[in-house]
Amino acid sequence: MLRADFHTHTTFCDGRNTPREMAQAAYQKGFTDFGISGHADFSFCDPGFGMGDEAFEEYKQELRRLREAYAGRMNLYIGVELDCLGPVQEADYAIGSTHCVLKNGEYVCVDDTEERLSEAVMRLWGGDWYAFVRDYFETEARVFERTHCDWIGHFDLLTKFNGRGRYFDEKSDDYLEPALSAMRRLNREGLPFEMNTGAISRGYRDEPYLSGILLKELNLMGGRIMINSDSHGRENIGYGFDRALKAAWESGFRRVCALAPGGGFRELDILDLG
Numbered sequence: 001m002l003r004a005d006f007h008t009h010t011t012f013c014d015g016r017n018t019p020r021e022m023a024q025a026a027y028q029k030g031f032t033d034f035g036i037s038g039h040a041d042f043s044f045c046d047p048g049f050g051m052g053d054e055a056f057e058e059y060k061q062e063l064r065r066l067r068e069a070y071a072g073r074m075n076l077y078i079g080v081e082l083d084c085l086g087p088v089q090e091a092d093y094a095i096g097s098t099h100c101v102l103k104n105g106e107y108v109c110v111d112d113t114e115e116r117l118s119e120a121v122m123r124l125w126g127g128d129w130y131a132f133v134r135d136y137f138e139t140e141a142r143v144f145e146r147t148h149c150d151w152i153g154h155f156d157l158l159t160k161f162n163g164r165g166r167y168f169d170e171k172s173d174d175y176l177e178p179a180l181s182a183m184r185r186l187n188r189e190g191l192p193f194e195m196n197t198g199a200i201s202r203g204y205r206d207e208p209y210l211s212g213i214l215l216k217e218l219n220l221m222g223g224r225i226m227i228n229s230d231s232h233g234r235e236n237i238g239y240g241f242d243r244a245l246k247a248a249w250e251s252g253f254r255r256v257c258a259l260a261p262g263g264g265f266r267e268l269d270i271l272d273l274g
């Protein structure tokens, strides 16, 4: 079992449980390493969403108290989920995520609701989903230079509402070319990519982010992965990790990354986790 999870949310942003409740649940599940990664200030796109500077300081104080409380029992990490287009707030680690695209002066959230996204693609891209796909990945390709994140969160989040290829074909060159070009650029920075099981636990997808095709391509590029739940409630910590490990193995990966207590990453052998 993989008993480490570094992408989780609490009541400091849009999660349902407090940091204390989340840490307790992780510890009870036998986790050795647990990271909390609240949403950075996202008010540029969605007023009131994410943590403003004051809330962010309180959040880090609370997490430092918890890290002390769990010292010697579970490694607790203080993180932040930054948005590619948002402000950079400093924590011990940062996930670089792309939740929105800027088009004609308007921020379009790709994971808000299906209705809002399809309406925006109609209005701003004339219904051309592949033009939207290109703009998304061109934005995401710059997430490292903008945020100096430690890894890439849910790389293909824009597929959240695209079940069974409803809006675009994820196997077509029109989709894959911009996706792989962004992936190559980010992989050159040496950043791990996250396999994110959050959309499975929330019922939007039946595989983790980084679809099977992208996962295989990342492996061919010599890329690295880590597995995270993006849980917004304590019941989803570590959700679907067995499935993600299996998908990683089938795509050719033999190791997954995890944060190390002293900073940086360590690599865990998938066979040892089996």
Ligand SMILES: [Zn+2]
Binding pocket: 081, 097, 099, 153, 154
């Ligand atoms: Zn996210």
Ligand SMILES: [Zn+2]
Binding pocket: 007, 008, 009, 081, 230
């Ligand atoms: Zn998240």
